[in-house]
Amino acid sequence: MKTLAPMLVERLFTPFLDAVDGTLCLPASATAVDILAQAGAHRLRFPLVLDPNASLREHTGAATYAPTSCRFGPFCDNILGINWRLPGGRVARVGERVVKTTTGYDWLRFLLHSGRRFGEPVDYVLRLRPDCGFTMEARFEAELPALRSCVRRLLHGGWMHWWDAVDFITEGSTAFVRVSVHCPPNEAQIFEERLTQVATETGARLVLLRGVPPAFDGLPDVVLKTTPDRAIGLAGTLSSDADRCLAMCYNGVIHLYLSEGDDRAERAHALMQPHIGELHALGGDWHSRWLPATPPSLTESKWLETLERTIHAS
Amino acid sequence: MPPLPLWSQLKQLLPRGRVLDSPAQLAGYAADALGYKSYLPDAVVIPADAEELIGFMKGARRLALPVILRGAGTSLSGGPVAAQGGVIVHTSGLKRIREINVEGFWCEVECGVALNDLDAALKPHGVFYPPDPSSGPVCTLGGNVASNAGGAHCFRYGVTSNYVLGVEVVLLDGNVQRFGGPAGGRGPWREDWKRFMIGSEGTLGAFTRFWLRLLPLPEKVWTLRATYPDLRSIETAIHALVAHSSYPAAIEMLDPRGVAMVETSQMAVGLPKGSFMLLLEIDGPAALVDARVGPVAELLRHAGSSDVVLSDQDAIRQKLWKARKAAGGLLGQLSPDYVVQDAVIPKSALADVLQLVYDEADAAGIRAVNVFHAGDGNLHPNFLFDSRVPGELEKVELISERLMRRVIEVGGTLSGEHGIGNDKSAYMPLVFGPDSMRLQWAVPAAFNPSHQLNPLKVFQNRRFAT
Numbered sequence: 001m002k003t004l005a006p007m008l009v010e011r012l013f014t015p016f017l018d019a020v021d022g023t024l025c026l027p028a029s030a031t032a033v034d035i036l037a038q039a040g041a042h043r044l045r046f047p048l049v050l051d052p053n054a055s056l057r058e059h060t061g062a063a064t065y066a067p068t069s070c071r072f073g074p075f076c077d078n079i080l081g082i083n084w085r086l087p088g089g090r091v092a093r094v095g096e097r098v099v100k101t102t103t104g105y106d107w108l109r110f111l112l113h114s115g116r117r118f119g120e121p122v123d124y125v126l127r128l129r130p131d132c133g134f135t136m137e138a139r140f141e142a143e144l145p146a147l148r149s150c151v152r153r154l155l156h157g158g159w160m161h162w163w164d165a166v167d168f169i170t171e172g173s174t175a176f177v178r179v180s181v182h183c184p185p186n187e188a189q190i191f192e193e194r195l196t197q198v199a200t201e202t203g204a205r206l207v208l209l210r211g212v213p214p215a216f217d218g219l220p221d222v223v224l225k226t227t228p229d230r231a232i233g234l235a236g237t238l239s240s241d242a243d244r245c246l247a248m249c250y251n252g253v254i255h256l257y258l259s260e261g262d263d264r265a266e267r268a269h270a271l272m273q274p275h276i277g278e279l280h281a282l283g284g285d286w287h288s289r290w291l292p293a294t295p296p297s298l299t300e301s302k303w304l305e306t307l308e309r310t311i312h313a314s
Numbered sequence: 315m316p317p318l319p320l321w322s323q324l325k326q327l328l329p330r331g332r333v334l335d336s337p338a339q340l341a342g343y344a345a346d347a348l349g350y351k352s353y354l355p356d357a358v359v360i361p362a363d364a365e366e367l368i369g370f371m372k373g374a375r376r377l378a379l380p381v382i383l384r385g386a387g388t389s390l391s392g393g394p395v396a397a398q399g400g401v402i403v404h405t406s407g408l409k410r411i412r413e414i415n416v417e418g419f420w421c422e423v424e425c426g427v428a429l430n431d432l433d434a435a436l437k438p439h440g441v442f443y444p445p446d447p448s449s450g451p452v453c454t455l456g457g458n459v460a461s462n463a464g465g466a467h468c469f470r471y472g473v474t475s476n477y478v479l480g481v482e483v484v485l486l487d488g489n490v491q492r493f494g495g496p497a498g499g500r501g502p503w504r505e506d507w508k509r510f511m512i513g514s515e516g517t518l519g520a521f522t523r524f525w526l527r528l529l530p531l532p533e534k535v536w537t538l539r540a541t542y543p544d545l546r547s548i549e550t551a552i553h554a555l556v557a558h559s560s561y562p563a564a565i566e567m568l569d570p571r572g573v574a575m576v577e578t579s580q581m582a583v584g585l586p587k588g589s590f591m592l593l594l595e596i597d598g599p600a601a602l603v604d605a606r607v608g609p610v611a612e613l614l615r616h617a618g619s620s621d622v623v624l625s626d627q628d629a630i631r632q633k634l635w636k637a638r639k640a641a642g643g644l645l646g647q648l649s650p651d652y653v654v655q656d657a658v659i660p661k662s663a664l665a666d667v668l669q670l671v672y673d674e675a676d677a678a679g680i681r682a683v684n685v686f687h688a689g690d691g692n693l694h695p696n697f698l699f700d701s702r703v704p705g706e707l708e709k710v711e712l713i714s715e716r717l718m719r720r721v722i723e724v725g726g727t728l729s730g731e732h733g734i735g736n737d738k739s740a741y742m743p744l745v746f747g748p749d750s751m752r753l754q755w756a757v758p759a760a761f762n763p764s765h766q767l768n769p770l771k772v773f774q775n776r777r778f779a780t
Contacts, residue, residue, distance in 0.1 A: 010747030158533030283495015310756035
């Protein structure tokens with residue numbers, strides 16, 4: 001097979017909205033408000049929003065998952081491509097605008113949450129989802145064992161695929177389970193019946209908020225990733241030192257929200273210190289947007305330096 | 315003292331495993347499922363277990379031969395073949411399912427586990443691992459991770475990279491590294507290195523085991539099959555389905571040439587002549603899918619089908635799938651050779667690109683059949699040819715090049731789930747500009763700078779210099 005001539009210019013993404021594919025390219029500085037302005041007209045939505053006023057760049061800098069990752073996966077499964085500014089100022093295309101690719105090494109997922117060592121995002125290509133027109137929030141209130149039972153019933157079975165989010169949340173001394181539902185209005189009754197059934201089976205009190213906008217929890221101060229079966233227990237342990245603690249029950253991700261103050265970085269570090277060993281042993285991780293990334297080990301430094309050297313080679 | 319013969323050197327590295335070097339044995343490893351390009355390896359080793367694979371990799375650098383990892387050899391991209399000679403490492407000995415953790419929604423498996431064996435082990439626990447390439451009965455998870463495999467149900471469930479929580483890999487320096495684990499994060503590393511490993515096609519290291527994410531089994535499935543008289547009407551149906559609130563799990567398409575192939579075979583199911591066939595599945599709790607199936611069937615009719623068949627009964631569902639599943643097998647019976655492409659395109663370009671396939675193939679006198687994952691825009695045009703006929707392969711390669719140029723022009727990509735291998739490596743310059751190409755080359759520079767692992771794959775000029 002003949003060798004094709006190399007391309008002399010990058011095939012950078014230019015802003016677009018593809019309503020058929022459900023894909024949208026817009027600047028990394030765009031917010032949920034900007035996304036809604038473009039996607040809403042086509043009855044499409046980008047469900048992974050933590051703070052409607054924060055930019056996409058701030059989202060991926062602060063978190064790898066959002067509560068709706070229960071249904072749609074992490075940010076890296078919902079951002080298909082990036083225009084990426086390299087440290088020298090040149091911009092490279094990373095990823096695609098189509099929903100599947102196995103063309104070359106996966107720099108997209110590597111870069112998305114890698115901090116600034118390799119540069120920064122300029123534009124994102126988002127995967128949008130159908131806006132079904134109706135959002136509902138369910139809140140289960142009970143003692144911890146009953147809440148655990150609720151989560152088990154919500155996740156272990158065929159219904160799990162259809163909850164936008166199943167979160168265990170603590171606020172001060174209060175704990176509850178929050179379920180987000182997004183469906184066509186004519187299916188709301190079916191979802192309500194299932195939620196009511198779970199409440200009846202577990203003895204939990206169910207509060208339903210019909211037709212409410214999606215809940216926005218804000219950008220977390222600390223994020224940690226463990227296994228789903230450990231998430232509620234760990235959230236309970238950490239909750240005493242956080243204003244608010246949100247455990248995404250299927251993904252095993254915990255978002256901690258700390259009270260404001262100049263010592264937030266120190267508090268974040270102190271809070272996590274006892275748990276780091278176990279997290280790492282499980283292949284989990286943690287980070288805080290108030291703290292610099294963990295320094296790489298010697299082995300990792302060698303790989304990182306090779307990557308940098310090759311990227312900068314002319 | 316003269317160096318030991320290769321067989322003896324390899325046997326020292328694998329005292330319990332097997333070393334194959336007779337021509338008859340090696341012939342079985344000369345090609346993957348693509349078939350028409352074959353390369354005889356110098357030897358094949360079959361480690362008895364993970365420990366032996368690690369031992370072999372630690373000694374591999376001293377061999378100064380290319381090393382090619384291979385699962386079941388069902389790749390469709392010319393991936394696990396000895397394009398530059400060398401030793402093929404067949405991972406069939408690493409087939410333990412080490413743990414199934416239902417509460418944590420994860421499992422730990424060795425790289426040689428067959429996909430359907432994992433499915434069978436998971437089913438009694440009420441969970442499943444969604445990627446479902448059609449080679450499921452034999453393909454291994456190692457091959458799936460190496461090529462980021464997909465399958466029919468990826469429209470909603472996603473591909474392999476969406477489900478890999480962690481990988482254990484032996485690098486060329488002999489060190490065993492674990493990237494991620496049951497929790498699916500970075501582990502103690504600063505960066506998420508497993509992202510490079512998934513889809514790396516055996517060019518960065520040898521996988522030993524994986525931690526995979528699981529989902530609860532869907533409670534109920536409806537399968538719907540519809541036929542359409544023309545490309546525009548089936549395209550209308552596909553566009554409506556991908557935006558529908560029922561979120562189909564699979565949206566598959568068979569073109570009239572595929573329909574004709576099935577209907578003139580023993581696998582005929584009575585599809586109308588000249589029709590386009592659409593097959594889809596919706597799944598979920600019974601209360602939900604039973605409410606959804608009526609509107610979905612109506613959507614299919616509204617797009618122009620007068621022939622919608624649907625069922626929630628397993629036996630009938632299997633019959634509805636029959637034409638789709640038979641198509642792959644029939645291709646191999648109809649022609650000595652075939653090339654299957656794997657491009658992904660924006661779905662708005664579906665009719666445009668399919669027409670190009672027909673026009674180019676017809677003009678060259680090459681038979682083309684399209685059976686593919688329409689929901690993802692993941693085309694699988696199959697070009698049937700006979701490599702013994704002078705000029706036929708060249709015609710197919712020319713069609714493929716024109717197809718790939720058009721795919722890139724409309725915003726698509728070369729491969730969605732098969733990988734690049736050496737079948738599509740020539741087209742990589744169409745995708746990557748100067749800076750993104752440097753990013754690509756930086757990855758093997760970090761892990762496999764001499765290209766000893768699977769040379770001449772992914773990029774044409776990845777040649778191992780001994």
